[in-house]
Amino acid sequence: MNNDVAIQVANLSKYYGQLLAVDHISFTVGRGELFGFLGPNGAGKTTTVRMLTGVVIADEGSASILEYKAGSLKAKQVTGVVPEMANAYADLSGWDNLMLMAELYGIPASVARERGISLMQEMGLYPRKHSLVKTYSKGMKQRLILCMALVSDPEVLFLDEPTSGLDVQSARLIKDLLQSLNAKGKTIFLTTHDMDEANQLCDRVAIIDKGNIVAIDAPEKLRMATSGMHSVEVSFDNMVSPEVLANIPGVNAVKKLGDKYRLYTANPGELVVSLANYSSSHGLKVISLNILVPSLEDAFVALTEKETEHA
Ligand SMILES: Nc1ncnc2c1ncn2[C@@H]1O[C@H](COP(=O)(O)OP(=O)(O)OP(=O)(O)O)[C@@H](O)[C@H]1O
Numbered sequence: 192m193n194n195d196v197a198i199q200v201a202n203l204s205k206y207y208g209q210l211l212a213v214d215h216i217s218f219t220v221g222r223g224e225l226f227g228f229l230g231p232n233g234a235g236k237t238t239t240v241r242m243l244t245g246v247v248i249a250d251e252g253s254a255s256i257l258e259y260k261a262g263s264l265k266a267k268q269v270t271g272v273v274p275e276m277a278n279a280y281a282d283l284s285g286w287d288n289l290m291l292m293a294e295l296y297g298i299p300a301s302v303a304r305e306r307g308i309s310l311m312q313e314m315g316l317y318p319r320k321h322s323l324v325k326t327y328s329k330g331m332k333q334r335l336i337l338c339m340a341l342v343s344d345p346e347v348l349f350l351d352e353p354t355s356g357l358d359v360q361s362a363r364l365i366k367d368l369l370q371s372l373n374a375k376g377k378t379i380f381l382t383t384h385d386m387d388e389a390n391q392l393c394d395r396v397a398i399i400d401k402g403n404i405v406a407i408d409a410p411e412k413l414r415m416a417t418s419g420m421h422s423v424e425v426s427f428d429n430m431v432s433p434e435v436l437a438n439i440p441g442v443n444a445v446k447k448l449g450d451k452y453r454l455y456t457a458n459p460g461e462l463v464v465s466l467a468n469y470s471s472s473h474g475l476k477v478i479s480l481n482i483l484v485p486s487l488e489d490a491f492v493a494l495t496e497k498e499t500e501h502a
């Protein structure tokens with residue numbers, strides 16, 4: 192027995208015909224961890240979530256949730272799921288969907304009602320609880336699905352892109368709730384495309400590409416391990432051609448971003464000095480200048496591109 196482990200995955204694989212959608216992945220998520228699962232479209236994120244939540248059966252390998260075999264009734268009882276596709280009944284009210292879900296989990300009616308009220312209040316849905324789900328906006332539907340995933344008070348929560356396509360307020364409500372659940376010790380497995388979201392929320396992230404895990408670490412460590420991605424963003428009062436900037440000592444690459452240039456360099460400190468020299472000797476004024484460390488997105492792009500080159 193290992194009480195520190197919430198999700199254990201070993202050699203998990205899934206084929207769709209000839210396609211190896213998930214390719215022998217192994218990882219462990221600790222109890223109470225907020226774990227991010229990132230990857231480009233088609234990387235195998237949803238397929239992994241589906242195997243871990245018992246929606247599809249793995250072809251090889253094994254997985255367990257709190258020591259229970261993934262997909263077993265026991266595992267399902269301790270798990271809440273926000274799937275990629277909305278799973279609420281459109282012709283029922285939000286409240287009835289919630290109570291139906293509670294019934295499926297065998298939650299006593301009085302407990303279900305109490306939790307339902309508090310969850311709907313927290314997600315700003317309470318005033319619309321008796322409206323049919325088909326009259327809900329996308330953001331409301333997604334918040335309802337989160338309530339449905341939580342009505343059984345699960346120890347482990349799986350979310351497949353819960354904030355995708357939502358406005359800032361809805362996304363924030365969901366993120367705040369995830370943080371408060373995590374603070375209460377719940378384990379959260381979060382699939383997302385949103386690098387900022389992963390960076391803000393996750394203790395660790397795995398990056399999956401073409402069915403393989405290419406990196407797994409704390410977001411900060413992944414960022415720092417991305418070498419050669421330091422950059423300086425600069426704008427001048429006059430047009431400067433990218434070719435000219437590329438010739439400044441220390442510049443590895445130049446990218447135009449609107450009215451600014453992003454100059455990639457191994458040594459941002461020295462580059463700032465070179466830029467100052469260049470602009471004063473060419474009668475230019477620097478309007479803005481920022482030193483940027485690699486973002487999680489940079490790390491993501493570097494890791495997933497590397498994988499493509501090797502493919
Ligand atoms: N039911 C299915 N039948 C056949 N192929 C499938 C099926 N589901 C997924 N795939 C394929 O498996 C691969 C992984 O898909 P998956 O949905 O897991 O990716 P994802 O990382 O969730 O992508 P997205 O970011 O677009 O949601 C893709 O190539 C996809 O086309």
Ligand SMILES: [Mg+2]
Nearest residue numbers: 236237238275
């Ligand atoms: Mg998906």
